[in-house]
Amino acid sequence: MTARNFTPLGGLRNVSDFKAQLRKLNCALPCDDELLTGSNSPLGGSIDLGEKSIGNRFAIHPMEGWDGTPSGRPSALTLRRWSNFGTSGAKLIWGGEAVAVLAEGRANPNQLCIGDTSHADLAALRETLIAAHRAATGDANDLLIGLQLTHSGRFSRPHEKQKPEPRILYRHPILDPRLHIDSDDATLTDDEIKKIIEAFHRAAKVAHDVGFDFVDIKHCHGYLGHEFLSAHTRPGIYGGSFENRTRFLREVTEGVRAAAAGLEIGVRLSAFDTIPYRADPATSRPHQMGIGVPEPYEHLLPYVWGFAIDSEHPEQYDLAETLRFLALLRGLGIRLINISAGSPYTNPHIQRPALYPPSDGYQPPEDPLIGVGRQLEVARLIKRAFPEMIVVGTGFTYLQQFLPFVAQGALRENWFDAVGLGRMVLSYPQLPLDVLRDGALTHSKLICRTFSDCTTAPRNNLPSGCYPLDDFYKSSEMAGSLKQIKRRARAE
DSSP, X not given: OOGGGSOOGGGOOSHHHHHHHHHHTTOOOOOOSSOOOGGGOGGGOOEEETTEEEOSSEEEOOOOOSOSOTTSOOOHHHHHHHHHHHHTOOSEEOOSSEEESSGGGOSSTTSOBOOTTHHXXXXXXXXXXHHHHHHHHSOOTTOEEEEEEEOOGGGOOSSXXXXXXXXXXXXXXXXXXXXXXXXXXXXXXXXXXXXXXXXXXXXXXXXXXXXXXXXXXXXOTTSHHHHHHTOTTOOSTTSSSHHHHTHHHHHHHHHHHHHSTTOEEEEEEEOOOOOXXXXXXXXXXXXXXXXXXXXXXXXXXXXXXXXXXXXXXXXSBOTHHHHHHHHHHHHTTOOEEEEXXXXXXXXXXXXXXXXXXXXXXXXXXXXXHHHHHHHHHHHHHHXXXXXXXXXXXXXXXXXXXXXXXXXXXHHHTTSOSEEEESHHHHHOTTHHHHHHHHSSOSOGXXXXXXXXXXXXXXXXXXXXXXXXXOHHHHTSHHHHHHHHHHHHHHXX
């Protein structure tokens, strides 16, 4: 089976056809028939966050461009992207993008990093976003802006994009060979972890001083915070028991509260993992990658190298620890929760449903609509269990022209509190405003079709952007380079 066996959503004529496709796949996503505008729209409702009100139900996920300078500072491309975040009209900006708390923890050599110039650099990004938002909407008083703080851990590449320099919490029988880890040298010591925690405290103070409303302590997509949650086999105070595996979060939270009193804290969470996937050699063909299949795991049962995984059936999730983790967040006074899943490095069809895979991926093993339904259903279960929390749902981009119809229906049924947009913002930043003002996707030619060039480009040393649809990237020299890279890949 390849992507050609799945029905492309761009070919569906109307909402009725889309609903028929949902029924065919037994996918129970809510979907409204008509879009509402103004005060009648669930998407236009506000969210109460104590002394702060968030003006609508659209959120922008952290979207990196792999376009910072080698010293970790923003470039003109970075400023342009943040300006687009503001222009979107979304009132919840979840992190802008991931900013490394230490240079060694950068996911790529062009990731932003907290350093000597961070006060001025982050202030410029924030002010650029606010100015663009005010110009687009007329009011920035109900805008909530966060900064995502991260250490990339196992997936650190601070010096060269093609040179992994992993810092791990435990040895992993599947991922270690992928990253050429053959000894314990990459394993962080408890003392090194404490220094990373202190770096989070310093970074949060910078964010607070600059004026950000909250920081996101990143716990998703296989990076360090997320890996702590699966450190079942690590000895010592940061591994093994649930209490130890969440010690990192608790110590970061305690220090942030001490260093930056009044700063809100959020957590973007991969609410479940699954076994790492690979392209199946049996279905691979010349110039075409194979269908995604799980790595062989029968010899690894019970599987203990994941978070919220059924240890006897690691292709399936088990939300017991997820709900326990959310209860811990509630006890810590953390209300802002952004729900994701899996990792783009190990199971991208779980994390980022798409019809067309990136250059280092695999053909989707399931209709991407099923992946969207899985993520949104988990967000619904979390919201039901923790109604007092502000929950952001993820996975909407693949819905394409039907995105606002599902988003409106899900909000009306209280599946979550905010609709998180990621890749869609790269091609169509003004989507929230179009939906709220016009009740339609006015700029339909800008709808992301999940061609995955925004991922293929950085995998090949180019900045991330929407090369097929954004005229800025489409007409750039970078687009020519990307075409040559893809042409060579097809010829190999």
